[in-house]
Amino acid sequence: MISDSESHSSLEPANPGLSARHEPAVPVLARWAAGLAWPALPPAVIGAAREHLIDAAGCAVAGIRRGAAEPALTVARGLGGPPEARLFTGERVGAVAAAFGNAVAVHALDFDDTHAGGLVHASAVNVPVALAVGEQTGARGSDVITAVVAGLEVTCRLGAAAPHGFHARGLHATSMCGVIGAAVTAGKLLGLDETRLAHAIGIAASGASGLLEFLHSPASTKQLHPGTAAANGILAARLAAAGATGPAGAVDGEYGLFRTMTGRAPDRDALLGALGLRWETTRIGIKPYPACQLTHASIDAAGEFTGSPPSALTVTLHPDAVPIVGGPEKRHPRSAYEAKFSVYWCVAAMVIDGWVDLDTFDNLDRPDVLSLASRITVVTGAADSVAADAPGIVAGDDRIARVERSSGGGARTKAAANLGPHAGALIDAVDRAGVDRAAVGDGIPGEAAVDHAAALLDAIEGCLR
Structure with missing residues (x-):
């Protein structure tokens, strides 16, 4: 490597x-x-x-x-x-x-x-x-x-x-x-x-x-x-x-x-x-979830409770993360963006649905998610690292789930979902960006090389047609 x-x-x-x-x-x-x-x-x-x-x-x-x-x-x-x-x-x-x-x-x-x-x-x-x-x-x-x-x-x-x-x-x-x-x-x-x-x-x-x-x-x-x-x-x-x-x-x-x-x-x-x-x-x-990164390790840990929601949960956060995603006022977010900065909403959604994706933040009046969010307590943990590298620790019903740090995601798999059917054209254009026209010997046709920014924008625009 x-x-x-x-x-x-x-x-x-x-x-x-x-x-x-x-x-x-x-x-x-x-x-x-x-x-x-x-x-x-x-x-x-x-x-x-x-x-x-x-x-x-x-x-x-x-x-x-x-x-x-x-x-x-x-x-x-x-x-x-x-x-x-x-x-x-x-x-x-x-x-x-x-x-x-x-x-x-x-x-x-x-x-x-x-x-x-x-x-x-x-x-x-x-x-x-x-x-x-x-x-x-x-x-x-x-x-x-x-x-x-x-x-x-x-x-x-x-x-x-x-x-x-x-x-x-x-x-x-x-x-x-x-x-x-x-x-x-x-x-x-x-x-x-x-x-x-x-x-x-x-x-x-x-x-x-x-x-x-x-x-x-x-x-x-x-x-x-x-x-x-x-x-x-x-x-x-x-x-x-x-x-x-x-x-x-x-x-x-x-x-x-x-x-x-x-x-x-x-x-x-x-x-x-x-x-x-x-x-x-x-x-x-690369973000695996469309939410503040300070919630990601907690979301991963909450996955251990999917299918069997406990009566109550405790989420441990880095001290620097608490005021950003863990304030008690965040239990009932008022907008999709506010929900992305609520560890209560994100953890509750993972436990109930088994995933957190773009649709997770469409309906903020879900009684099942709000009910569990109201039963989540945030506690302050150690400051042994920067906040985004802190472990996710979620506890409930005598069980503790710990994830050392969120594993992140793959850009290309994620992009394929976000870009739609023309994702391949964009990914190909990016891969060819910077490839010299003389690179035929590397197996990349010279005439297909992207040698200007406009070609990248063409590919992005194509995904929105």
């Missing part, structure tokens, strides 16, 4: 995070991202990026079919602009508008992938940016995937540099970190050098936003956050290209992102260590 540190070229990846320990984080990240090239990507990283692109497309198609992204798509269509890129539904709009609408579509059902260490939805932001700016610039498939990897790495490292730091202050880490990743993804495809890319990061960090107040209401703002992050990231890259500047300390300076928004300095090794050697892209998990 190829490790994620093995490259498919003879190039030795640089490690600017270790060689510049006292340099601000912004120029270090910019230097690494600007220099990242397709030949330096290990096969395992390319493979992971393909899986996340497939998963993001599948989540978007499912969200669009269920109408969950319609407000954002309506606004994106209204924004119009030069016909640079397409919404997944086919309309041509400006790249900023396309990335905004498509990013909301990816995240609309909360089924998109998550990086456990940073608790960020990295693909929801970066994949739509890469496709929109990639179509705008006529980028090859290899350039699109390279830009996606750069954005994923930056987004995940930012989240992991202060585990639960943003969430504890009522901020959504996906949009706080994702806007910077989006600027990197867009900047790569716009051809920014390391100086301009550093400015783009600084500008993007100044626009980081996203409140968690939706947790206390049935509001849909969380679904919008990847869209605003994607749009603002592209704007930051364009502003930098036009000559606007951003501060070098925007990430780790005195008034930078971390000290201002989390109240602490970032973990420098998590943020900058082993750049080009340790790949966070391979550590992003």
Whole structure:
């Protein structure tokens, strides 16, 4: 098996995070991202990026079919602009508008992938940016995937540099970190050098936003956050290209992102260590359930009680997970999205139905699920890991079910269900992205190779016809 540190070229990846320990984080990240090239990507990283692109497309198609992204798509269509890129539904709009609408579509059902260490939805932001700016610039498939990897790495490292730091202050880490990743993804495809890319990061960090107040209401703002992050990231890259500047300390300076928004300095090794050697892209998990990842291990454990519901259940959660999915007010969710952030609803549904899928959140007035949810007690467990890696522990009627961590799912099987009968065409298009036309000797017909972003969008649009 190829490790994620093995490259498919003879190039030795640089490690600017270790060689510049006292340099601000912004120029270090910019230097690494600007220099990242397709030949330096290990096969395992390319493979992971393909899986996340497939998963993001599948989540978007499912969200669009269920109408969950319609407000954002309506606004994106209204924004119009030069016909640079397409919404997944086919309309041509400006790249900023396309990335905004498509990013909301990816995240609309909360089924998109998550990086456990940073608790960020990295693909929801970066994949739509890469496709929109990639179509705008006529980028090859290899350039699109390279830009996606750069954005994923930056987004995940930012989240992991202060585990639960943003969430504890009522901020959504996906949009706080994702806007910077989006600027990197867009900047790569716009051809920014390391100086301009550093400015783009600084500008993007100044626009980081996203409140968690939706947790206390049935509001849909969380679904919008990847869209605003994607749009603002592209704007930051364009502003930098036009000559606007951003501060070098925007990430780790005195008034930078971390000290201002989390109240602490970032973990420098998590943020900058082993750049080009340790790949966070391979550590992003595919979601098996369309609900907050902090419920997944509990859902898995609750499966042990399917078919024989106990009189009462106790669910043990990581301390950081309790305020997000375990508050007592979440026993009777008021919206589908609120139910996705209710461990009571998710566990009760698994026990009664034996599964949790998109249909689980259609009818929130089910007396059987509500009755069992009212008999679930949440207790606080140990903080031995980040919250998303904590075990699922569910107890009832003198039985205890424990799952060390949710096993996740397979992107392609999941995507086949979400994408419908044209799933194979999309998966094939993603697999051919970046394949050189001279690759006939590898058994891949050169004329069928996808060498531009537009072909990927053609395949996604085809799934919605």
